[in-house]
Amino acid sequence: MRSRTARSATFEAPPNIALVKYWGLRDRALVLPFNSSVSMTLDRLRSRTTVRFDPSLDEDAVELNGAPAAGGPRAAVVQLLDRVRALAGVDERATVRSRNNFPTASGLASSASGFAALAGAASAAAGLRLSPRELSRLARFGSGSACRSVYGGFVEWSAGRRPDGRDSGARPIAPAGHWPGLVDLVVIVRGAPEKAVRSQDAMQSTVRTSPAYARRLAEVPGRVARIRRAIRRRDAASLFPLVMEECDSFREVCETTVPSLDYLTSVSRAVLAEVRAINRAAGRLIAAYTHDAGAHIHVFALRRDVPRIRPRLRSLPGVEVVRLLRAGPGAHPVGSRPGVPRGRPR
Numbered sequence: 001m002r003s004r005t006a007r008s009a010t011f012e013a014p015p016n017i018a019l020v021k022y023w024g025l026r027d028r029a030l031v032l033p034f035n036s037s038v039s040m041t042l043d044r045l046r047s048r049t050t051v052r053f054d055p056s057l058d059e060d061a062v063e064l065n066g067a068p069a070a071g072g073p074r075a076a077v078v079q080l081l082d083r084v085r086a087l088a089g090v091d092e093r094a095t096v097r098s099r100n101n102f103p104t105a106s107g108l109a110s111s112a113s114g115f116a117a118l119a120g121a122a123s124a125a126a127g128l129r130l131s132p133r134e135l136s137r138l139a140r141f142g143s144g145s146a147c148r149s150v151y152g153g154f155v156e157w158s159a160g161r162r163p164d165g166r167d168s169g170a171r172p173i174a175p176a177g178h179w180p181g182l183v184d185l186v187v188i189v190r191g192a193p194e195k196a197v198r199s200q201d202a203m204q205s206t207v208r209t210s211p212a213y214a215r216r217l218a219e220v221p222g223r224v225a226r227i228r229r230a231i232r233r234r235d236a237a238s239l240f241p242l243v244m245e246e247c248d249s250f251r252e253v254c255e256t257t258v259p260s261l262d263y264l265t266s267v268s269r270a271v272l273a274e275v276r277a278i279n280r281a282a283g284r285l286i287a288a289y290t291h292d293a294g295a296h297i298h299v300f301a302l303r304r305d306v307p308r309i310r311p312r313l314r315s316l317p318g319v320e321v322v323r324l325l326r327a328g329p330g331a332h333p334v335g336s337r338p339g340v341p342r343g344r345p346r
């Protein structure tokens with residue numbers, strides 16, 4: 001179908017931080033993971049993306065943070081647009097403008113927010129009325145972790161078992177307002193390197209080469225169940241040790257990958273050591289670290305303990321800033337018109 005007028009839509013979507021990491025694909029084409037993962041959708045940070053299908057264009061024009069995109073990043077966007085065109089029966093090319101209100105490639109999961117916003121904007125501009133579940137599935141083809149950013153609050157992506165992936169998908173565990181006392185202190189470290197290898201490539205080399213991967217896979221389902229329960233009960237005493245155990249397991253399989261994957265800098269490692277020292281001084285776990293495939297560290301804590309934790313993290317040499325974030329809403333349309341789907345949990 002070729003319409004004569006340009007059609008556009010804008011979506012915003014947040015990044016998320018994984019409490020249980022997605023790391024390893026059982027089916028790369030369908031983006032089906034080996035293990036289920038759990039995340040918290042972050043407030044304040046977001047990608048805002050506008051897609052405009054335009055009959056006068058000969059090719060897709062993609063602009064990321066004010067600069068034309070090329071190479072791999074552009075190809076990933078065009079691939080998702082092609083999927084939307086096929087679903088909607090649209091053949092027009094599009095302009096895509098996307099902007100983050102936080103540094104890109106800083107390890108703050110800009111691919112999750114970016115692809116959740118792109119999936120929302122592209123499908124709405126193409127006239128598709130997707131349910132949150134369908135939107136999440138579409139976003140997953142851009143970036144695995146993006147399927148969780150469609151939903152706000154606490155989210156689980158079930159790995160599923162079926163080869164066709166029909167039983168694999170994200171769903172909310174608890175809404176954004178569920179646990180107001182829980183905060184994520186995001187420690188931004190100076191000189192964080194840009195990701196050299198896309199996570200999907202890195203995780204598959206872990207699957208192939210890490211001797212610790214099979215043990216991790218056996219442990220993760222139990223950890224997912226315990227973390228889900230701790231979130232539902234707002235039980236920090238149970239949650240915090242599990243979050244760090246999971247992070248250590250993720251780091252172990254990365255480090256034992258051949259060639260080894262090391263996402264941390266010496267400053268990141270100093271932050272992990274400081275969290276351990278803070279907990280020793282408190283005589284119990286009042287702070288829990290985690291990190292994704294990047295150098296910045298997320299430190300979970302209860303609001304009341306922040307004054308004991310934040311100044312110590314801030315004063316470490318090489319720490320640029322410590323931002324206080326909470327659980328926030330999922331992807332949603334901006335300036336919605338009738339017929340534009342709402343990317344909110346049902």
Ligand code: DP6
Nearest residue numbers: 018021022143144145199200292293
């Ligand atoms: C460590 O979803 O970023 O953040 O599909 O290559 O974009 P791509 O991978 P991505 O991988 C996320 C890996 C992780 C863990 C997680 O978010 O679950």
